[in-house]
Amino acid sequence: MQIDRRLIKNFDWVSFSIVLMLSIISIMTIFSTTRAVIPGEETSFYIRQIIWLIIGIAILFLIVSFDYIWLSRYAYPLYIIGILLLISVLIAGKVGMGAKRWLYLGFFSFQPSEFFRIIFVIFIARYFIGISENMGLYSLFSIFIIFVFIPLIMILKQPDLGTALMILIIFLSLSLIKGLQKKVVTFLLIVSIVSIPFIGNIVWDGLKDYQKNRLVAFIDPDIDPAGIGYHINQSKVAIGSGGFAGKGYMQGTQGPFRFLPEKHTDFIFAAFAEEWGFIGCFLLLLLYLAFILRGIDTAIKAKDEFGRLLAVGITFMFTVYIIINIGMTLGLMPVVGIPLPFMSYGGTALLSNFIAAGLLINVRTRRFELFY
């Protein structure tokens, strides 16, 4: 296979380096936070994560190697495959921790909704190309009903509140970027403000008990300090006790001593914060912000509209994940159970994030291709 030299020259080494640095920080943190504190209690989370990382890097380069334009041609079939996967989860999914999110494929299990969010971004980006700017209310509503509502319901049914929320936010933010008529924006604002109490009730009634608890505990963690409030309290203790410079690598206790639940998955930021302190957190946030701003820059510089919408969609997706996850560990947002991109332990999430990052790098790498 012949590799175009311009591809290597234009390859987005900055984004790739950031992703790699985050992944290495992730493995270090997973190693520290799952280390055995009681003799005989071995864990191998970090080894599995390293394996996933190697696969992830390989997939990233694979994604970069073909032109993303190709994806726009297959966006609809991809979407259908995505929907089929979601259906199969509902039918044959494996139940874990009260939710049916995983498909079990003999040697490994994966979470289709994790991949669906990327398919969804590709699909919406593709769909929006064919639409004139400044969508009216009618077209927005019909797209929502036909293409968003169905997967949303299926993901909620699993239930995977985090991903469902993500799909909705990606759809709305991409619509805003694409352009909505002013009166539509005004209308959406008014409707959402007026309907909050009503929708609030419907949504509240539709929530599972543990989801309700999370919301209640978010508002006042002391209501149930032993239950869900415990997550938030212990997360704050872990972050706060890190102080300015942190307790030092491998010196954190909240995670390995199990005071901090889900210390290597959803709450890995808190475990990181305990060991690296404000300085470490600040640098980590800078890395994430740099990655996001690079993504936005990629969107601006993209050579076509599909590339631009794709880059914006993926960047927003990462942004929402990062902001919600960190906000959750800081007690700024309710616990919705979504991972921190590139940091949280978990194979499916890591792979889908590497695919997403690959697409972003792909768009940037090919930003000049129009001219040859």
Added chain:
Amino acid sequence: MDNTSRQRIIISAFIICGLFFFSVVKLWQLQIIQGSEYKKISIENMIRIIRSPAPRGIIYDRNGIPLVKNTPYFCALLMPEHLEKIDISTLAQILSMDSDDINYIIDKSSLSPFEPIKIKERLTFKEVASLEARRSDFPGLVISTEMSREYLYGNVGAHVIGYLGKLNQQQANDPEYKEVPQDAFIGQWGAEHLFDKTLRGSAGEKIIEIDALGREIRLLQEKAPVKGEDLNLSIDINVQKSTEDAFEGKAGAMVAMKPDTGEILALVSRPSFDPNIFAKGISFKEWLALNQDKKVPMLNRALQSQYPPGSTFKIITAIAALSEKVITPETKVTCTGGIKYGSWEFGCWKKGGHGTISFHRAIVESCDVYFYEAGKRVGIDKIAEYAKKLGLGSPTGLPLVKERPGLIPDTKWKYENKKQPWYLGETFHSSIGQGYVAATPIQMAQLMSIVANGGYIYKPTILKMEKPPEQVPSIGISQKILELVKSALYGAVSEGGGTGGAAKSSLISVGGKTGTAQVVGIKKSSSSLPEKYRDHAWFVAFAPVEKPEIALCVFVEHGGHGGGAAAPIAKRAIESLYKENKIKK
């Protein structure tokens, strides 16, 4: 790319930067502003302090005989994290408890999810065996060993040795007990209480790091418990025991001291209680029963019963009259069975009278009329002065319980308290230890000790002395007078017609004096009255007369005459000291 789309994207970039800024502000708040606070919480999160009580010091009698021992026993504890997996009703069955009781204990102690809950103490071997056999059915069950106090002589000496109990609310807040583990037993009575700090030693402390499941991760600091110091009491358990046996069925008190040191050789208060029931953790019902018992076993009669000392008080009247030279040993008084004073008659206990009698025989036969005369000559204020010199009217200072002071009346006292002048008739009464005069058994024992040792006051103590105490200042009574009194007291026991004959011993020379405290005014033969109207019996004694090594006071509630009820007990106490083991210095 069109400009509006580009603008929108750039606006979104600013919004994102704003959100990141927001997170940094929140991080600043948590880590910089509240950092130290959270650091404290994170340390408290994982530190547990486990206290282990130290073995208590052993209490010995003066001859090195142990009076208590520490016995290990088993306790059943449950780790709260495993509670859900445990079948409480089966556990209740094995421990012969009620499921509701176990659930109550669990509910009550759910304060900390990581502290083991004590379900039952003092498991029998059968219970331990059944639990061990079915260990897999009870995850989180811990069988621990604790130490309990066993009082080897049961209720003998209970008022001196004391007992242990759990910290009460007041003690829990007392800084004196801040090192004591919450669940520990501490001294609540007697020597166990007085010398608790010495006996309890210092509790061991383990600071461990634990994880969220309460599992020990590492030992950060360990301080081994230091066994409490042993204690040597001045008590001679043989004297104590034989005296208590002699009290069988009677209520009263006995205090025996070493006259040359103030060491208490025996201190009896009957009825008594068994300190072992306290060491087991007394139930509310048992506690109520003890406190409501009409015989008041919790009253330390040796220090808390005060009654007119009766004729034993004649020793004081005699010393006062001889010292003030209003009588001499040769002074004779004629007793015709009583004297007349105005319209009142003051009788002698001997209806026919003693005839003409001198000092020595007056003591030997306890002639009331002789001491009416002696009292009249010396006056109440002088009697009171000597009585106070000899330790009456104020506590002796033995801190076992709140001691009663007794009462020595004089003209000033009468005026202040009764707003009346003193009458001569009252001097007659006081001279023979009746009327307002009141004393406790320990005061009378101390009095006897002062007479026996030649006029020195040694503060009573229940601790064995390692070396003889420093010579205390003399109370300033002529040795000659004291010798006269002692010789008369010897006569009261050994001579014919002496009232203390029942104390006469073939083993050793004994001096003593009987006394009877009137309970009711009517003069009637005591033995014909119902017990509760009978007089209280006193007997004070010392031995051997030549060089006294023991001085004592016996008090028998409603015992009738001192000679009949109290003197034999005194004899038994003195003899046991010489029979079982010659007194050790």
